[in-house]
Amino acid sequence: MKHSLLAFLTLLTIPAAQAQLAITAVTPGANARTAARTSPLTVTFNQPLTAASAGALQVYSAQRGGLLSRANTLAVVTGNTLSYAPTPYSFMPGETVQYTITTASTGSSALATPRVGQFTTAVGGTGVGIFPPVTGVVAGRGSAFDAQLGDVDGDGDLDILAVNSRTSTAGTVSVRLNDGTGTFSGLTEIPVGTASFALVVGDLDRDGDLDFVAANGIMNSISVRLNNGSGTVFSGQDLGLGGFPQGLALGDVDGDGDLDLMVANASDAVDVLFNNGAGSFTVGTPAAVAGNSHHVALGDVDGDGDLDLLTALDNANAVSVRLNNGAGIFSGTGTVPVGTSPYKLALGDMDGDGDLDFVTANSVTPGTLSVRLNNGTGTFGGGGEIAVGAYPQSVALGDLDGDGDLDLLAANQSGASVAVRLNNGNATFSSTRADVVLAPSPR
Numbered sequence: 267m268k269h270s271l272l273a274f275l276t277l278l279t280i281p282a283a284q285a286q287l288a289i290t291a292v293t294p295g296a297n298a299r300t301a302a303r304t305s306p307l308t309v310t311f312n313q314p315l316t317a318a319s320a321g322a323l324q325v326y327s328a329q330r331g332g333l334l335s336r337a338n339t340l341a342v343v344t345g346n347t348l349s350y351a352p353t354p355y356s357f358m359p360g361e362t363v364q365y366t367i368t369t370a371s372t373g374s375s376a377l378a379t380p381r382v383g384q385f386t387t388a389v390g391g392t393g394v395g396i397f398p399p400v401t402g403v404v405a406g407r408g409s410a411f412d413a414q415l416g417d418v419d420g421d422g423d424l425d426i427l428a429v430n431s432r433t434s435t436a437g438t439v440s441v442r443l444n445d446g447t448g449t450f451s452g453l454t455e456i457p458v459g460t461a462s463f464a465l466v467v468g469d470l471d472r473d474g475d476l477d478f479v480a481a482n483g484i485m486n487s488i489s490v491r492l493n494n495g496s497g498t499v500f501s502g503q504d505l506g507l508g509g510f511p512q513g514l515a516l517g518d519v520d521g522d523g524d525l526d527l528m529v530a531n532a533s534d535a536v537d538v539l540f541n542n543g544a545g546s547f548t549v550g551t552p553a554a555v556a557g558n559s560h561h562v563a564l565g566d567v568d569g570d571g572d573l574d575l576l577t578a579l580d581n582a583n584a585v586s587v588r589l590n591n592g593a594g595i596f597s598g599t600g601t602v603p604v605g606t607s608p609y610k611l612a613l614g615d616m617d618g619d620g621d622l623d624f625v626t627a628n629s630v631t632p633g634t635l636s637v638r639l640n641n642g643t644g645t646f647g648g649g650g651e652i653a654v655g656a657y658p659q660s661v662a663l664g665d666l667d668g669d670g671d672l673d674l675l676a677a678n679q680s681g682a683s684v685a686v687r688l689n690n691g692n693a694t695f696s697s698t699r700a701d702v703v704l705a706p707s708p709r
Contacts, residue, residue: 287373288312289381296566297615297622298385300670303358306351307365307385313373315343322370322377324523325350328516329358329424330417332469332476346373355422360389360664364525366518379592380521381571386614388670395666395673395688397702410440416467416476419443419497426450429458429465429480437462439480443497454498458482458489464561466514468525471545477502479527481511488514488529492545505547509533513610517564517573519594526594528575530559536577538594553596557582565613565622568644578608578626585611585626587644602646604628604636614663614672616649617693623649625663627676631656635676637693652687652695656680 291310294301307325323341325334334352335341341350348371357363364384371377411431415424423444430438437458442450459482470477471492477500480489488511491500509531516525520540527547529537535552536559542548557579564573572590579586584603588596605628616623621640628634633656637649655678666673667688674687674695686699 294385296383300388301385303356306349308349311346316372319371322368324366326364329361333472357387366523368523389665412465414467429462456500459485463512464514468516483510513561515562515564528562530562555586561610563613578611605634606630610660627658627661633658654685
C-alpha cells in the first residue's frame with residue numbers, strides 16, 4: 267500500500283515537471299499605442315524561470331540606444347516573470363519599441379517558439395498637431411531622397427540622417443547632429459552607393475548604437491554602415507542584390523534576437539536578408555509578391571507572434587500581405603486593393619482594437635491615403651480614402667495631438683507641403699489642421 271501511494275504521488279508530479287514553458291501574458295500588450303515611457307516590458311510565463319533567461323528578452327529602439335537589453339541593462343528574472351525596465355533613460359516619446367522573447371527562455375523546459383512584438387510609447391507635452399513655420403535644415407548634399415531621425419551620437423537627442431541620391435557619382439548619407447535644442451550642425455558625409463533611394467536606421471550589430479542601411483537602386487546593392495558610437499564614423503560593406511533596391515524594413519523575422527532586413531527591389535519579389543547578429547547579412551528565400559515591390563513594412567498582422575510582410579505594389583494598386591511561418595519564410599497570395607500608385611505604407615493600430623492596420627500614400631494627383639483595417643487575422647478591408655495634396659510620397663503615423671490615438675502625416679511632393687490628418691479615435695480622420703508648407707518636393 268505504501269509503495270502504491272508513493273508511485274501514485276510520483277505520477278502526479280510528472281506532468282508539472284515536464285510542462286512545456288509557455289508565455290501567459292506580455293505587458294504592454296501587443297501594438298499598444300500609449301505605453302508609459304518609464305514602465306517595464308514584462309513577460310509572464312507559466313512556471314519559474316532560470317537565471318540564464320535574463321538574456322532571452324531582446325528590446326530594441328530605433329531612436330535611442332539600439333539594443334537596450336544588453337551588458338549591464340539585461341532583463342531581470344523574478345520567479346515566473348522576465349522584465350526589462352528602461353534604464354538609464356526612458357523610452358523616447360511616441361516611438362515604436364520592438365522586442366523578441368527568444369527560445370533562450372528556460373524553466374523546466376525551453377520556450378519552444380520565440381515571440382516577436384512591438385508597442386508604441388505615449389507622447390507628452392502640449393502639442394495639438396499645429397506646426398508653426400521653422401527654419402529648414404540643410405540635411406543633404408544633392409537630392410536628399412529619404413531621411414530618418416535617430417540618436418546616432420548617444421547624447422539623448424535625435425539627429426538627422428539623409429540619403430543623397432546621385433546618378434552619376436557615388437551617393438552619401440549626410441549626418442547632422444542635434445545640439446539638444448533642435449539646431450543641427452556638422453558636415454559628416456558617409457559614402458554609399460549610386461542612386462540611393464531609401465534609408466533605414468537600427469542597431470544591426472547589437473552594440474547599443476544606431477547603424478544604417480541605404481538602398482542603391484542603379485547599383486542593385488545595399489550599403490550596410492556600422493556606427494562606432496560617435497555618430498560620425500561608420501564602416502561596413504556593400505551587398506549586391508537583384509532588381510532595383512528601393513524600399514527597406516528592419517525587424518527580427520526569424521525570432522533569434524537580431525534585426526533582419528527586407529528589401530523591395532522593383533520586382534515581383536522582396537529580398538529577405540538574415541542578420542548573423544554582427545551586422546553581416548545572408549540572403550534567404552525571397553518573398554513572392556504580385557507586382558512591382560516599391561516599399562515594405564513588417565508587423566505581426568495575424569497575431570501569432572512573428573513579423574509578417576506587407577509590400578506596396580505601385581503598378582498593381584494594391585498591398586501584398588505575406589504571412590511568416592516564424593522562421594522568416596513568407597507565404598500566401600493575399601493582396602488588398604488600395605488607391606492608384608501606392609508609393610509607401612505605414613503600419614499601426616489606427617482603430618484601437620489591438621491589431622495592426624495599414625495606410626498607403628498613393629502618389630497621384632489629386633493625392634489620397636488609403637486606410638485599411640485589420641480584422642485581427644491579417645485580413646484587411648474598409649477604412650476608406652483620405653484626400654491630401656498632390657503626389658504624396660510618404661506617410662507616417664503618430665499621436666500628434668496627445669489624445670492617445672495615431673494621426674497621419676503625408677508628404678505632398680508637388681504641393682511642397684505635409685498634410686496633417688487627426689484621428690477621431692476610430693480610424694476616421696479630420697482635416698481640421700492646415701497643411702504645413704515646406705521647401706519644394708518633400709518626400
